[in-house]
Amino acid sequence: MNIDADQAAGLCLVEKNGTVATVTLNRPDARNALNIPLLRQLAAALDEARAHGADVLVLRAEGTAFCAGADIRTDDGTAIGQPGLRRRLIEQVCDLIESFPASVAAVQGPAVGGGWALATAATVILxxxxxxxxxxxxxxxxxxxxxxxxxxxxxxGPSLAFRLLAADERFTADDLARLGLVEVVAAPDLDSRARHLADQFAAAPPDLLHHLRTALTT
Structure with a gap:
């Protein structure tokens, strides 16, 4: 897959190994907050990876935070609470993550708001x-x-999901592991575990992965 030089050096990095694509949020100085340029690059990277034959995705981030959520300092001109460009792009990115037959999110630090939404769109969260x-x-x-x-x-389930979404409460990795929502992995092993799991998924026929995911989510 040919990666545009500006993109490769920019806010979203892409690496492809066989049918596994690793996409990295690369805005560490801003804790990978989702501004419009990052979201556009992320959407383009995911779309290009699928178009070039990637069936399995690893989504990761540089720096100490996975993603601090929407960057409201660079508002798109739409008042918070109304459908706006940033929200549409976050939803587009989540749809693109879900378009992969299998995906792994490797969360090394805070995942807030839209950042947690991106991770939740993956098949597995480490x-x-x-x-x-x-x-x-x-x-x-x-x-x-x-x-x-x-x-x-x-x-x-509805009751717990309501609490997760409505309470503005901070949940640790251990909290969510007890609920079966994430797998906790030692920080030095996080990337290698994500790539190993992605390789395991990639060994299965992609059409069967797709059918399995569909059966589990419908």
Missing amino acids: AAPEAAFRFPELRLGFLPPDATVRRLRDCA
Whole structure:
């Protein structure tokens, strides 16, 4: 797969090994907060990876945070609480992550709001012990993406999903592991474990992976 030089050096990095694509959020100085340029690059990277034959995705991030959520300092001009460009792009990115027959999110630090939504779109979430998860959206006046609400409902049940999404409560990796939502992996082993698991998924026929995921989520 040919990666544009500007993209490879920019906010979103892409590496392809066989049918496994590793996509890295690369805005560590801003804790990988989701501004419009990052979201556009991320959507393009995911779309290109699928178009070039990637069936399995590893989603990871540089720095100490997986993703601090939407970057409201670079607002798109739409008031918080209304459908805007940033929200549409987050939903598009979540849909693209879910388009892979299998995907692994490697969460090494905080995953807040839209960052947790991206991780939730993956088939499996691996989390370092230092990872932390929080949804502040309702207190900011808007809802998380519909797909995120559905996935947490399916994984955790309506009552627990409501608490996860509405309480603006910080959950540790161990908290979510006890609920069966993540697997805790020692930080030095996080990337290697994610890539190993992705390789295991890639050994199966992609059409069967797709049918299995569909059967489990419908």
